[in-house]
Amino acid sequence: MSEPSKRGLEPSFTVAVPRGEDRERRICDHCGFVDYANPKIVAGALVAFSEHGPPHGEGCVPIEQVSILLCRRAIHPRKGYWTMPAGFMELGESTLEAAVRETREEACAEIECDALLAVFDVVHRGQVHVFRRATLVGGFAAGPESLEVKLFPWGEIPWDSLAFTTVHWSLRAWAESREQTVFAPYGNFE
Amino acid sequence: MSEPSKRGLEPSFTVAVPRGEDRERRICDHCGFVDYANPKIVAGALVAFSEHGPPHGEGCVPIEQVSILLCRRAIHPRKGYWTMPAGFMELGESTLEAAVRETREEACAEIECDALLAVFDVVHRGQVHVFRRATLVGGFAAGPESLEVKLFPWGEIPWDSLAFTTVHWSLRAWAESREQTVFAPYGNFE
Numbered sequence: 001m002s003e004p005s006k007r008g009l010e011p012s013f014t015v016a017v018p019r020g021e022d023r024e025r026r027i028c029d030h031c032g033f034v035d036y037a038n039p040k041i042v043a044g045a046l047v048a049f050s051e052h053g054p055p056h057g058e059g060c061v062p063i064e065q066v067s068i069l070l071c072r073r074a075i076h077p078r079k080g081y082w083t084m085p086a087g088f089m090e091l092g093e094s095t096l097e098a099a100v101r102e103t104r105e106e107a108c109a110e111i112e113c114d115a116l117l118a119v120f121d122v123v124h125r126g127q128v129h130v131f132r133r134a135t136l137v138g139g140f141a142a143g144p145e146s147l148e149v150k151l152f153p154w155g156e157i158p159w160d161s162l163a164f165t166t167v168h169w170s171l172r173a174w175a176e177s178r179e180q181t182v183f184a185p186y187g188n189f190e
Numbered sequence: 191m192s193e194p195s196k197r198g199l200e201p202s203f204t205v206a207v208p209r210g211e212d213r214e215r216r217i218c219d220h221c222g223f224v225d226y227a228n229p230k231i232v233a234g235a236l237v238a239f240s241e242h243g244p245p246h247g248e249g250c251v252p253i254e255q256v257s258i259l260l261c262r263r264a265i266h267p268r269k270g271y272w273t274m275p276a277g278f279m280e281l282g283e284s285t286l287e288a289a290v291r292e293t294r295e296e297a298c299a300e301i302e303c304d305a306l307l308a309v310f311d312v313v314h315r316g317q318v319h320v321f322r323r324a325t326l327v328g329g330f331a332a333g334p335e336s337l338e339v340k341l342f343p344w345g346e347i348p349w350d351s352l353a354f355t356t357v358h359w360s361l362r363a364w365a366e367s368r369e370q371t372v373f374a375p376y377g378n379f380e
């Protein structure tokens with residue numbers, strides 16, 4: 001993506017190995033700027049809620065009494081499909097703060113995070129997804145990037161309309177580790 | 191960093207909010223390119239070794255019999271100080287593959303990773319450090335970015351000459367969780 005420029009030039013890059021390095025990078029044809037592209041972190045939360053007691057961890061209620069907060073995407077990619085609150089981590093914040101911010105932006109909701117649920121490698125997109133387990137505190141509503149936000153009872157999760165593989169994996173990881181308080185975060189499922 | 195350019199221009203950016211966005215970015219003065227800067231992942235490994243048995247996990251030997259592989263940095267920042275094998279994750283690899291590659295490059299060593307040891311937020315540097323627990327397999331030697339590579343017996347760790355706070359934290363996390371097989375990865379210590 002680019003902005004209107006003062007000189008009227010358009011972005012133009014050549015892929016080459018910079019001096020003294022051993023790996024190809026995009027180098028600007030106009031000014032020699034080296035665009036170091038590294039994987040980006042997508043931070044998010046698997047947000048659970050039950051009116052009967054803790055949705056996970058010690059003393060948690062039966063899974064039939066738990067609902068999961070999902071957002072229907074208003075933007076591409078996967079517009080119209082359901083996802084967890086998550087998005088690109090920004091400079092100046094921690095992975096936890098990023099998950100909390102994204103949940104506020106996309107679901108107008110406050111959460112309490114209690115465990116690192118998963119670290120998924122999404123190599124083909126150049127992303128690492130860092131997802132926390134969280135409980136919903138208070139209400140929710142659709143933010144600008146969501147068509148709607150909804151609490152799905154566990155038995156009514158829209159499995160066929162989930163936006164991304166890592167949403168599937170997160171739900172599965174959450175269900176598998178639900179009764180535990182301390183566990184190793186999940187990695188990619190096969 | 192930049193390369194010699196065809197037009198003879200130097201990189202020049204103005205910080206502003208791109209159209210349709212809500213956050214300031216660096217925008218190129220020449221061509222309008224938007225430089226989306228997000229936190230980068232530093233992937234690495236806490237590499238342990240004992241000739242008497244497993245250095246950590248089930249049935250591990252006493253900590254006095256364990257040594258830790260550290261590299262003395264040949265490059266800035268913190269040149270001359272000791273660090274774990276670690277470096278910027280690249281596109282096209284997983285966090286695990288990045289840790290293995292960095293260990294090969296910096297310590298000419300092969301490792302077997304067995305747990306996610308820590309996910310540290312280094313907010314002031316715009317980094318997230320993802321470190322795995324690993325055992326050394328075979329030999330080692332200094333790679334081009336290391337002045338020397340050495341196995342330090344636990345009692346001889348050069349605590350006052352460690353390169354980064356997250357190296358301290360990783361050693362502490364490793365010692366605390368050493369006897370466990372399954373544990374939640376550590377976050378920032380206070």
